[in-house]
Amino acid sequence: MATGFATMMSKAPRIPAARAFPLPPVAHHNLTIAPNRIDASRRPAPAFDIQDFLNRFFPGKSRREYLTGESIFSQGDPANAVFYIESGKVDLTIVSTSGREAVIAHLPETSFFGEAALAGEPHRISSASALQSSKIIRIDKTAMLGLLQREPEFAQRFTEHLLSRNIRMQADLVDHLFNSSEKRLARLLMMMANFGQESKPVQVIAKISQETLADMIGTTRSRVSFFLNRFRDLGYIHYDCNGMRINSSLVNIVLHD
Secondary structure, three states, X not given: OHHHHHHHHHOXXXXXXXXXOOOOOOOOXXXXXXXXXXXXXXXXXXXXXXXXXXXXXXXXXXXXXXXXXXXXXXXXXXXXXXXXXXEOOEEEEEEOOOOOEEEEEEEOOOOEEOHHHHHOXXXXXXXXXXXXXXXXXXXXXXXXXXXXXXXXXXXXXXXXXXHHHHHHHHHHHHHHHHOOHHHHHHHHHHHXXXXXXXXXXXXXXXXXXXXXXXXXXXXXXXXXXHHHHHHHHOOOEEXXXXXXXXXXXXXXXXXXX
């Protein structure tokens, strides 16, 4: 058995040790290393910026700057447009048949107003005026309805605004029904300074008369004067040449029972 195996091995061809096998030539390829790219479809979509959207040109839109106290529209005017506060603040007021005027809303920047025109309101039931120097965008009713149909992201933001406005109106009603005039004044000042809202808090509230504040919270000017002096003595507010500075600790008045 061993002899047979040796005989088979001895018959196997042998490769000469000195024989060389040529190697294939080295290929020189121009290689480019591409950066790691993420599929565009997997990238998160940028957040919708309503200000950038409204800065685009489209028919039916206009922009204007209003001075402090200047009227934007008056009660009884045709309701044919929606407005957006690019910067500044706006007051909505209403006058009764007996001539009594009341402030029904105080709107900060990034707010819409006049949207009742979209619901078929033929004439304005309130007046709008600039509480301070304000830049206002006006969108015709027809143009606004077209945007809501064509632009789903814009429509979503506008719907969110309407819901927030509804919640705010309910909170205002509760405030007037159950809170004292001192708490109502403190809450109003906090809102005017944008505390607890999407807009960045401001350090100074533009000059506003005590009569206007009294109308906004439903009390007398003398009561507003008394409360403002008390807030100042407690360090919650102080005055300078630019207006009234609000300390965030003013919220203690709102929360105190």
